[in-house]
Amino acid sequence: MKGSFPAGAHAALPASSVVTGKIEETYPQFSLALRTFADFVLREPMKVASLSINETVEVTGVSVASANRFARKLGFSGYAEFRAELLRGMAPVQAPVDRLRRKLGESSDTTQVVQASLAEDIGNLEGSMVNLDPAR
Template sequence: MSVILKLKMMRENFSKMEQKIADYILNHPEEVKQLTTYQVAKICKTSQASIVRFAKKMGFSGYPDFKLSLSQDIGVRSAKKQVNIIDSEINSDDSLQEVCQKVAHENVRAIEDTYSLLDFKELEKAVKALEKAKRIMILGAGFSGVVAKDLSYKLLELGKDVVFEMDFHIQLSLLSTMGAKDILFVISYSGKTKEVYEITKKAKERGILIITLTTIAGNPIRDLGDISLNTVELNKNFRATALSPRISQMTVIDMLYVRLILENKEMEENILEAMEIVKNFKL
């Protein structure tokens, strides 16, 4: 998991002191990988215990583990800097070729960043939960609704009992029929969509297992989840709003889908049977 990317994603949800520590690390990554907790604490005017807690909040066992991952991240990023890539905004005066290059690069970067933020333990937990689920309700609105629809189709192909509805009132009705053996899979880029949050909250109250696919930064919907899957949070501009979140979400969905097929022979057979049926309707 990319330490630097995760720091950027989580920064808004840090306390003022944690933001100060994060900013120092982001601005001086090469120096930090050589410093002790005492030295970093002195520079940031805080305690060594605070530095250790910060490392643990980032998901590491301690400061040495954090430094090791930071060093590895710096190495990967240094290698990428050797490659000439287009990393500027899409502008109205760009040529068609420039627009295509930038869109292609943006999509590739979204996939790479999504992979770097993966928590494989959470991903495996999600796969196991989906395998065992009696019924799966999928929730998503706007662009996330498009991804939710794709997930529902993929799970139906695998022979799972899946429900997906865009209407808020129908969602509430469906939720009332669900129980402890069922799953609510919530897809929300921001994790702050009001209607989606309300449905998720109701599911939590009913004791339904919740899988969330949201940005890694803290958000209300993610906080309600039992299993949390991450997507990248990018700059709030045209590119990020229209392109990258969808690509990031789809990447995680495809990873789950492929893993489910590989884990279950019956699901693999369902896919092959579906492909055979569809083939008969091709010209």
């Protein structure tokens, strides 16, 4: 339906994140520029979190004013607060990577590293199954 939240758009951003919820709630009211920005945030949240506002608007083709307006429409005081919340929302996704890095930093043999990686994969798959939401 026109103006509705894009189905499956938050595949890279956890559905439970504050940013996802706010975008889903506000999306139908967005202008084309804000929808373009929102779609990019949902599709590439780590990229958005790692780029400056100027780099992000260059990639998305919207203005700095639109990026700031996007953040304010979501209820944040500005882009910096939005970006900080985006990072908090990505923490559950980043945690397995951090654990694997720690494991690699320890004196582990190849078998232990592969086992740890596979265990993380199993945990991620189980988490995905639990979080399936037919409404989305």
